[in-house]
Amino acid sequence: MARTRDYLDKAKCVGINVGGLYEVIASTSDLNGRPHAAPMGALFLSFDSFIMRSYGETVTLRNLRASKRGALNVVDNVELFFDCIFKPGKLSFKWFNGVPVLKGVRAWIFFELEKVINEGQYYEMHCSIVDAKAVRARPKPICRAEASLLEALIHYTRLRYYTAMGRENEVRRLKELIDHHLSIVERTGWPKLRRIAEDLRRKTSAPSNIS
């Protein structure tokens, strides 16, 4: 698929932040034209390229090796992830230049597979973006870092109450939860969110918060 001249602007319009790991649905097809959709995490290295990891020989990896092309469906409805895994018959596809996409989603990012690196525990699929299309206004791709940062903040605000009440077990549990959520932010967030996570981690371990 040839790159459209304005693909960069289009890629910017689908709502991603470079450096973020987004939960999307990758759609591909096999050589018989059978479409397939699977939830995948896509780490955006730039508006030009992203990496997906395939844990094992997934259908997505097999299809991409064969056809070299696919689409990321930008979804803001988590129910679709459930349907992909448990009710694939409910999904409906349409086609763009031989690439299947899901109907009813916010945006599509079309890509080509550049290379696959076998990292032992997983295969790293390096992809280049060739086109993007926002189907509906203001796409909001799902990045787990946002929900986790919110969770960590909520738990943080509860810390001082439990500390004041001397409920050490609860303080310890909250700190574990904060740590868990901040590690998700560090893994999936874009640079600004990662800096906020770092700050919150420092504040959480400040002496006033040590039980």
Ligand SMILES: Cc1cc2nc3c(=O)[nH]c(=O)nc-3n(C[C@H](O)[C@H](O)[C@H](O)COP(=O)(O)O)c2cc1C
């Ligand atoms: C939100 C979400 C994100 C996922 N991310 C990945 C991923 O990055 N890599 C992967 O191999 N499987 C991932 N999975 C699991 C696959 O979608 C699932 O195992 C799928 O059935 C395997 O892919 P396939 O259908 O292409 O064989 C994810 C599942 C969910 C629900």
